[in-house]
Amino acid sequence: MNNQMLLTGFGVLVLVLVGGWYWMSSNLASTPAAPDTVVQVPQPQTHALALAKRVLTPNIVTVTQGDQVTIKVMSDESGEFHISGYEIENDMTVGTELSFSFTADKAGRYNFELHPKEDKAAFRWIPIAEASENEEEEGAAEEDIVIGAFVVNPR
Amino acid sequence: MRYTSAILGVVLAVFVPALALAHGFGQRIDLPVPLYLYLFGGGAIVALSFILLGLVSGRISETLYEYPRFDLMRLRWFRIVASPPALLPLKIIFVAILLVALAGGWWGGQNAALNMLPVVVWILFAIGVTFASAFLGNVWNVINPFKTLYEWAEVLFQKIGLTWKSEPLPASAGVYSAILLFFAFRWIENVSPMSSDPQPLVLFVLCYALVTFTCMAMFGKDEWLKKGDPFSVFFSFLSRFSITDAKDGAVYVRPPAVGLLNQPATLSETGFILLMLSSVAADGMLTTPFFQNMFSALLSAGIPWVLVGTIGLASLFGLFIVVYYWFSFLTKTISGDTSTTLEVARRYIYSLLPIAIAYEVAHYVSILVTESQRLLYIISDPFNRGWDLFGTANFQISYTVLNLKTLWNAQVGLIVIGHVIAVLIAHAIADRFFKDSRKALISQYPMLALMIFYSCLSLWIMAQPIVAVE
Numbered sequence: 001m002n003n004q005m006l007l008t009g010f011g012v013l014v015l016v017l018v019g020g021w022y023w024m025s026s027n028l029a030s031t032p033a034a035p036d037t038v039v040q041v042p043q044p045q046t047h048a049l050a051l052a053k054r055v056l057t058p059n060i061v062t063v064t065q066g067d068q069v070t071i072k073v074m075s076d077e078s079g080e081f082h083i084s085g086y087e088i089e090n091d092m093t094v095g096t097e098l099s100f101s102f103t104a105d106k107a108g109r110y111n112f113e114l115h116p117k118e119d120k121a122a123f124r125w126i127p128i129a130e131a132s133e134n135e136e137e138e139g140a141a142e143e144d145i146v147i148g149a150f151v152v153n154p155r
Numbered sequence: 156m157r158y159t160s161a162i163l164g165v166v167l168a169v170f171v172p173a174l175a176l177a178h179g180f181g182q183r184i185d186l187p188v189p190l191y192l193y194l195f196g197g198g199a200i201v202a203l204s205f206i207l208l209g210l211v212s213g214r215i216s217e218t219l220y221e222y223p224r225f226d227l228m229r230l231r232w233f234r235i236v237a238s239p240p241a242l243l244p245l246k247i248i249f250v251a252i253l254l255v256a257l258a259g260g261w262w263g264g265q266n267a268a269l270n271m272l273p274v275v276v277w278i279l280f281a282i283g284v285t286f287a288s289a290f291l292g293n294v295w296n297v298i299n300p301f302k303t304l305y306e307w308a309e310v311l312f313q314k315i316g317l318t319w320k321s322e323p324l325p326a327s328a329g330v331y332s333a334i335l336l337f338f339a340f341r342w343i344e345n346v347s348p349m350s351s352d353p354q355p356l357v358l359f360v361l362c363y364a365l366v367t368f369t370c371m372a373m374f375g376k377d378e379w380l381k382k383g384d385p386f387s388v389f390f391s392f393l394s395r396f397s398i399t400d401a402k403d404g405a406v407y408v409r410p411p412a413v414g415l416l417n418q419p420a421t422l423s424e425t426g427f428i429l430l431m432l433s434s435v436a437a438d439g440m441l442t443t444p445f446f447q448n449m450f451s452a453l454l455s456a457g458i459p460w461v462l463v464g465t466i467g468l469a470s471l472f473g474l475f476i477v478v479y480y481w482f483s484f485l486t487k488t489i490s491g492d493t494s495t496t497l498e499v500a501r502r503y504i505y506s507l508l509p510i511a512i513a514y515e516v517a518h519y520v521s522i523l524v525t526e527s528q529r530l531l532y533i534i535s536d537p538f539n540r541g542w543d544l545f546g547t548a549n550f551q552i553s554y555t556v557l558n559l560k561t562l563w564n565a566q567v568g569l570i571v572i573g574h575v576i577a578v579l580i581a582h583a584i585a586d587r588f589f590k591d592s593r594k595a596l597i598s599q600y601p602m603l604a605l606m607i608f609y610s611c612l613s614l615w616i617m618a619q620p621i622v623a624v625e
Contacts, residue, residue: 004208
């Protein structure tokens, strides 16, 4: 019985410590955000990305919710640059820098996707009954290749 | 050096689709649980474990065993709702969903995001039915469209005078075939690079249907569903946690989790539950930086992904078996129990399910909430022909329905609650077995350590950045 009381006491002590620490941390985590929400100054951010051989560098862009974000992309391949979830789609042309701005209002992790212009069958499993209907529709534009991630930390 | 990284980049680019879709289908938008919450969760788990050990006495365990229950069949309206004619429309709806999804999968557009089949299989079935089974009860037993189709076919065959005799599975067969088939399902989900491509998915579903119909004809419908069909076995185990229990024509409402206090599992059932535990963890685990780095290294060494993924999934299952066996051995040794290690293993295996269920919900709830919205626009145009049957074809998924901070707290809270339930259940089982609370307490130290480890592993997975591209 003594043992059991010791265990309980120890448990309660740890729980109190951990709880206090949680309370402090969650306060700390929200304090820096508080003045921001009052002043409402979203930080403008510019991120320059390069897409070469379907490898995006850097492939992860991290911002904070509410930030005004400008994305610039230089690509060696024509196609659509798509931020899935945000549903922002822009055409890239080889040799021209794509640049667009938006407000990162949704927290979470969203994919950067490439919708290539021409069909590179090597990158895709070919359906068994590859019907011609597939090509007569948008065809290759339907292909989604995940090339990176757009991370928006909650405010 | 530069060349190596370039090669690695190309290799990864080729394999990114396979890596990115660790779960069969769907994009998760949730971010890793922040460090302070992760540590808080871990601390709370350890602290509560000690408190429980100290407080739980034989009395609490006995109360758990003598839980109150109520037979819903005593209610008039429930008898009407649960009567076969009232359930028929429900069964027809699920058969229709299956057939339309299969047709859409084969003849519709092959972009997974616009096709009905991946959503139906990976979101509604693999996540939705799992949640419903764990909380509401064994709903799959009622809505299973394969079962319904088989029953209809049986009636039809009887009408034309075609009958056959089925032989039940031998008792030694256990649920081993379900283990094998369930592993195949998890392989398709986590390893196969085609898991979200509609046409291969149609083939997978048809293969499953073929196996199911053949085996139901050979061994008897109920016999196969009880022992051989991976999903019926899976959902029936989960439903032991749920608040309802259907047996002998009665439907009992009961407190959650008490159904896990049943008699010990058989050896094959223990194996199946260990596969459940390991494969539930697999989806999150495979996308942690630790595993992704390991995979990239193996891939760049020229080992194909199919091999890497298969071995990874199988060795995780193996690891769970070894660790659980080892902790069962410790439990047996420390408590001076005369039963064999396997008997101890079979006795406590159900008590680990609450942690797995908590993790399953914490891990998949976000994807269920966002990805199931796809159905809203897909049902308006199931074959991708530009139709707009219900006027919802242009619906856009709303990601803002999720508040990430609330989600984080809920995820950690769920794991802590699951852990507490698991500890209580294991303790009650030990109390009932030893009939001596001191011995029962001592026997619980190894199990408690295992549960703390398993719960913290679940937390760790959720605190890891999700890496699909590196």
